[in-house]
Amino acid sequence: MSKDLRLEDWDRSDPDPWLALMMDRSLPIDPEAKRALLRDQRSRSRQFLLPFARPIARLSIIGAQLLHTISPNWPHAPKLLHRTIAYGMRHFLTPDANRLILRHFHLGSQILRFIADNATPGFQPELWPMRPRRIDDVRDDLFLRHDLNIYNFLIALNAELDRRGGSIGRVEALNFSAIEDEIALDPLPSGRFNVIDLQTAIELYTPAYALLLTDRDFWRATNSLQLDETIGLYVARLTGEEKHLALVVNGHPMVPHSTLRAGFRLVLHGLSTELLHGFLRELKARHAQPPVASG
Template sequence: MKPEPDFLDQPYDPRDPSPWLALYLDRSTPLDEAVKRAWLADSSSRSRQYVLPFVRPLARTLIVLIQVLKTFTPRKVAFSRALHRLLAWGMENFIRPEANWLILRHFHLGSQVLQFIAANAPVEVPTHPLRPRRIADVREEMFLVHDLNLYNFVIRLNQALRESGRQLQRVERPDLSMIEQPPLRLEDMPRRRRNFLDLQSSIELFTPIYQLLLTDSDFWRATNSLQLDETIGLYAATLLDAHSHLVLVNNRHPLVPMSTLRAGFRLTLHGLSTEMLHAVLIQLRQRQDAAQAAVPATSAAACAGSAS
C-alpha cells in the first residue's frame, strides 16, 4: 500500500481546487495534525469513493432483514466473543492502516475524556479505561465494553451528583494530567495490499454483523450510545465553561432515539467528535504546562534581580 498522501505536495490549480487540500489547510475546527492527515487520507481513498456507495445500501438492507429474523429467535442469544474475534480478524486483514489507527485511538481517547470528567467532577466516579496497544486487544470484547463504560459512567456520575446534591460546574484549573496522545503508531498498523477498506465502509459492514451476533438490547444500546455525544460534550463544556465548542457535536438529541439504519454514519461522526474534543483538551493541557513552566523561570529571574 502507498503511504498516506502529503496534501501540501499536491499541485494547486485555482480552476480545479482539491477539496482535500482545502479541508487539510482549514483550521476552523480543532483536530490533531496527524489525525487530520490520516482522516483525510482515508476519506479520499478509492475504497470510500467506489466501495462505500455499494456497501451502505447493502448494510442497511441487512439491518432490516436481521431485525425481522431476530423477532423469531431467542432474545438473549449472543456471540460476543465470536463477534470480537471476527472484528479483530477483519481489522487485521482488510482495513486500511489509517482506519485501524483511528479505531484503536478512539478507545484511548474515549477513556481519557471520561477520566477527565471524573477527575474534575465534585464527586467520586470510578472509570474503566481501555488502552489497546494492538488490534488483537480488540478480541477482549472491547467494542461492547466501550459502550458499557459510557452508560455506566453517565449513570454513576449522575447518581453521585443526585445523592450529594451537587452539580458539575466550571473548574478554575482543571486536572488535565490524563490527557495525552495515545502510544499508538500509524506505521505499526497492517499495510498489506488487501488492507484497502476505508473507515466508513468498514463501519457500515461491521454494523449488521454487530447486530447479528449480539442481543437486540446490546445492539440498541450500542447504536443509541452515539447520542450521548452531546451529553459528554455538555459535561466537558460545563467544566471548561466552553459551550461554544458544542457546535462540533452532531449526534443529537440524546432524548430522541434514532433509527439503527444510520448507525454506521453516526458512528463516524462519533469518532470525529471525540477526536475534536480530545484536541481541545490537548491544547488546554499544552497551555497549562507552558504556564507552569513559565512560573519557575519568572521566580528565578525575580530572585536574581533581588540578589543583585
Template sequence: MSQTEYFTKMSHDKRDPNPFLAIFLDRSIPFNEEAKAAYLKDCSSRSRQFLLPLLRPLARLSIILIQIYKIVLPKAFTSSKRLHQFLYWGMKTFVSADANYMILRHFYLGSEVLQFIRDNVPGIQVEMNPLKPTNLDPIKDDLFLNHDLNLYNFIINLNKELIAKNIDVVKQDHLNFDAITTSPIPIEPMPNRWTNFLDLTTAIECFTPAYQIFLTDNDFWRATNSLQLDETVGILASKIIGTNDRLALINNKHPMVPLTTLRAGFRLVLHGLATEQLHALLVELKHAQDSKLTQSI
C-alpha cells in the same frame, strides 16, 4: 512519509483544488494534525468513493432483514466473543491502516475524556475502566462492547454521585489535565497488505450488520443509543471548561430522542469525530494553561 506530509507536500492546482487539502489546512475545527491527515487521506480513498455508495444500501437492507430475523429468533447465534473475533479478523485483514489507527485512537481518547470529566468534578468518586489499546489484539477481549458499557456506567455512576451529594458540574478555574495525553498516542503500525483497502466509513457500514447479528437485540439497541450520549459528554465538558464555542459540531444530538439503528454506521463516524474534536480542544487548553503557569513563575 508522515501522515501530515501527505498533505503538506501536496501541490495546489488553482483550477482543480483538492477538497481534502482545504479541510486539512483549515484550523477552525480542533483536531490532532496526524489524526486529521490520516482520516482525510482515508476519506479520499477509492474504497470510499466507489465502494461505499454500493455497500451502504446493502448494509442498511441487511439491518432491516436481521431485525426481522431477531423477532423470530432473538438469541440465535448471539455471542460477544464471536463478534469480537470476527471484528479482529476483519480489521486485520480488510480495513486500511489509517482506518484501524483512527479506531484504536477512539478508544484511547474516549477513556481520557471521561477521566478528565471525573477529575474536574470535585467531591465525586467514580470508578474508571480505561481502554487504551495500542494494537488490534485487545479487540478480541470484548473491546467494543466494553467501550459502550464504560460510557453508560460512567454517566449513571456520575449522576448518582451528583444527586446523592447535591453537587453541580460547574466551571473550574484551574483544570486538572492529568488524564489528557499531549504526546503522540503510542499506536503500533497497523497491517498494510494489499487486502487492507476498506476505508473507515465503509468498514463501519459493513461491520454494523455483523454487530447486530452477533449481539442480542437489547445489546445492539443499547450500543446504537450510546451515540446519543455525545451531546451529554459535550455538555459536561463545556460546563467544566466554561465554554461551548467549539463543540458545535456534535451531530449525535438530543439523548432523549433515540434514533433507529438504520443509520448507526454513519452516526458512529460522527461519534468518533466528536471525540477527536473534544480531546483536541482539551489538549489546546492544557497547553494554554501550562503556558500561563510557566509565565507566572
C-alpha cells in the same frame, strides 16, 4: 491519486477539496489524526465501494432486526463478533482506518476520566480499561465494553453527585492529567489487501453487530452515539466554554435515531471524540502558559 495531500500539488484552476480541508485549521483535531482521516476519506475504497456497501448493509440490518423481533436474545455471540472485527481489521482495513479505531478508545477513556477528575475529585467510576495498542486487543469484547463504559459512567458519576449533593459546574483550576498528547500504538498491518477505508468498514461491520448481539445490546450500542451531546455538555459546564458544542452532531439522546444510520453516525461519533479531545488538549496547553504580566 496520491496518498499525501501536499501544498506543492495545489492547482489553482482545479483545487483539491481534500487539500483545502487539510490546510483548514478551524477544527481542534490532532494533525496526525486529521491526515489519517482525510487520506482514508479520499480513498478509492470509500469512493467506489461504499456506495454499494451501504444499501446492502442497511438491508442486512433490517433482516437482523426482524430476526431479533422473533428472537431478541439469539443469536448472541459477542466473542465471535469481536474476533470477526479483529480479523477484518488485520487483513483488510487501511492502516489509517485501524489507527483511528484504536485511537478512539484511548481518547474516549481520557475524556471520561477528565470529567470525573473535575466533577467528582477523588472518585472514578469503575470502568473497563480502554488502552488498546494492537488489533488483537479488540478481541476482548472491546467495542461492547466501550458502550457499557459510557452508560455505566453516566450512572455512577451522577449517583456520586447525588450522594455529595452537588452538580457539575465550572472549575477554576482544572485537572488535565487525564488528557495525553500522544497515543502509543504498535505497528499496524499494511499488506496488499489492507485497502478498505474506515467508513466502508463500519457500514459492513454494523450488520454483524445487529445480528450477533442481542436486540437490547444493539439498541444500546447505537443509541450511545447520541451521548456525544451529553459528554460535550459536561465538558462545557466544567470548563465554562461552549464553542465545542457546535461540533456535536449526534445530539438529543432522549429522541433516538433510527438504527439504520448507525454506521454513518458512528463515523461522526469518532470525529466528535477527536474534536472534543483536541479542544481539551488546546485548553490544557492554554492553562499551562504562564499569565502575562500587566504593565
